[in-house]
Amino acid sequence: xxxxxxxxxxxxxxxxxxxxxxxxxxxxxxxxxxxxxxxxxxxxxxxxxxxxxxxxxxxxxxxxxxxxxxxxxxxxxxxxxxxxxxxxxxxxxxxxxxxxxxxxxxxxxxxxxxxxxxxxxxxxxxxxxxxxxxxxxxxxxxxxxxxxxxxxxxxxxxxxxxxxxxxxxxxxxxxxxxxxxxxxxxxxxxxxxxxxxxxxxxxxxxxxxxxxxxxxxxxxxxxxxxxxxxxxxxxxxxxxxxxxxxxxxxxxxxxxxxxxxxxxxxxxxxxx
Numbered sequence: 139x140x141x142x143x144x145x146x147x148x149x150x151x152x153x154x155x156x157x158x159x160x161x162x163x164x165x166x167x168x169x170x171x172x173x174x175x176x177x178x179x180x181x182x183x184x185x186x187x188x189x190x191x192x193x194x195x196x197x198x199x200x201x202x203x204x205x206x207x208x209x210x211x212x213x214x215x216x217x218x219x220x221x222x223x224x225x226x227x228x229x230x231x232x233x234x235x236x237x238x239x240x241x242x243x244x245x246x247x248x249x250x251x252x253x254x255x256x257x258x259x260x261x262x263x264x265x266x267x268x269x270x271x272x273x274x275x276x277x278x279x280x281x282x283x284x285x286x287x288x289x290x291x292x293x294x295x296x297x298x299x300x301x302x303x304x305x306x307x308x309x310x311x312x313x314x315x316x317x318x319x320x321x322x323x324x325x326x327x328x329x330x331x332x333x334x335x336x337x338x339x340x341x342x343x344x345x346x347x348x349x350x351x352x353x354x355x356x357x358x359x360x361x362x363x364x365x366x367x368x369x370x371x372x373x374x375x376x377x378x379x380x381x382x383x384x385x386x387x388x389x390x391x392x393x394x395x396x397x398x399x400x401x402x403x404x405x406x407x408x409x410x
Contacts, residue, residue, distance in 0.1 A: 320371030
């Protein structure tokens, strides 16, 4: 949020307005991570709870995408690095000293876990997790590593791309729930596959909207419409694809270039 505010209004006033929030957040993040003496790296959790709410919180660490117990906001090991880097950059913009602990933790965080050259949901899994319906039924945490999460040194773009292609095979239409399609569309746009992004946003045989235009969550959640996460995700994905993101080039970078789409937008800023 602070980065978006600064992107919209890059002034010292913006920096000062958000400084206390970023400082307190980064202090917490640096204190929550703990040094694993075996690996020499800083780990995050346990306790930690996956965004898909299907991981054991008392033993899970270094989730790809996680909800820290007792918090509303979602974070991940890669997001931890991104957040600390933003806070450090914020201090530099203000001409203030960067706390040593922020730098020490950020520079030595454990990387997002991998298995066989692909990202995994959390540490300790082997390649058989792709066959575990409790985990592969909703692997959106891995999709978030590229797209929802801005670029960060913690994420290897080639591994993220291979992981996204694997998820395309595993997370099929009948399994995708809630705000999964917008997340998939954003990731697809980010990795240079706009055709796949369009597919995810227009698969209306599976992604149902009611007669008032509100997204239906689907699955067994029993959540009645309006399912705001679905609607908000849809709007964000379209804006993301139309206006682009930091580093994207050209007009409407998230849409196919086959002239099947005429995209017009106004007043939108690039995503991070």
